[in-house]
Amino acid sequence: MSIDVSGTEGYAENARSLIEQWQDISFAEHHEPILHLVPTPTSCILDVGAGIGTDAAAFAALGHTVVAVEPVDALRIAGIRQHPSPRIEWLDDSLPDLAILQSRRKEFDFVMLSAVWMHLDEHERRRAMPNVSALLRDGAMLVLSLRHGPVPKGRRMFDVSAGETIQLANAHGLRTALNVQTQSVQRGNRCMGVTWSRLAFSKDGARS
Numbered sequence: 001m002s003i004d005v006s007g008t009e010g011y012a013e014n015a016r017s018l019i020e021q022w023q024d025i026s027f028a029e030h031h032e033p034i035l036h037l038v039p040t041p042t043s044c045i046l047d048v049g050a051g052i053g054t055d056a057a058a059f060a061a062l063g064h065t066v067v068a069v070e071p072v073d074a075l076r077i078a079g080i081r082q083h084p085s086p087r088i089e090w091l092d093d094s095l096p097d098l099a100i101l102q103s104r105r106k107e108f109d110f111v112m113l114s115a116v117w118m119h120l121d122e123h124e125r126r127r128a129m130p131n132v133s134a135l136l137r138d139g140a141m142l143v144l145s146l147r148h149g150p151v152p153k154g155r156r157m158f159d160v161s162a163g164e165t166i167q168l169a170n171a172h173g174l175r176t177a178l179n180v181q182t183q184s185v186q187r188g189n190r191c192m193g194v195t196w197s198r199l200a201f202s203k204d205g206a207r208s
């Protein structure tokens with residue numbers, strides 16, 4: 001029920017135009033900085049805040065099985081319609097608790113939090129990180145991106161630094177594997193000065 005989920009403000013109201021806008025973004029272009037981290041062997045992938053499932057569909061096309069978590073009904077339903085792959089399971093669940101997923105006690109090889117983390121406030125981020133970490137099996141990879149710059153009207157977004165996110169992840173058994181800053185691939189956002197932090201962490205029990 002997206003109306004109650006913190007972080008989703010502005011998505012249901014603008015779902016139609018966002019769905020249209022997101023059609024033009026290719027997985028390879030969007031995720032160029034982290035493509036080398038995507039597993040090659042067939043893996044279990046979790047995509048949290050999956051939107052209309054562009055990334056989930058790309059993972060499924062590579063042979064992976066994907067759980068796509070999306071709390072906004074309009075986006076999840078559009079994703080189910082656009083990507084009717086038997087390799088994708090859609091779930092109405094949400095950060096910070098991911099309560100349905102946690103109750104399954106399943107672990108993943110690769111977890112994607114693309115353009116989602118900065119929708120959580122500090123308290124929610126602190127609650128979410130151990131929950132996300134618990135969903136990664138040893139040796140698994142967490143990939144996330146943080147948006148910096150002007151906040152679109154009606155959205156709930158915080159300026160979350162890469163430094164804070166690295167500290168929080170490291171405190172929960174996740175070792176930093178990637179930290180790069182990029183421009184936005186979307187022309188409109190690039191013109192507005194939107195930049196991104198692209199981060200990746202591996203779960204190997206070590207703390208950095």
Ligand SMILES: C[S@@+](CC[C@H](N)C(=O)[O-])C[C@H]1O[C@@H](n2cnc3c(N)ncnc32)[C@H](O)[C@@H]1O
Pocket residue numbers: 005006007008011048049050051052054069070071072075093094095096113114115116119
């Ligand atoms: C900018 S979109 C990113 C969509 C997709 N991951 C991508 O990179 O194209 C942010 C997504 O995060 C979802 N979201 C916002 N708050 C969330 C929360 N608390 N738990 C899970 N997903 C959330 C929104 O519904 C939306 O689909």
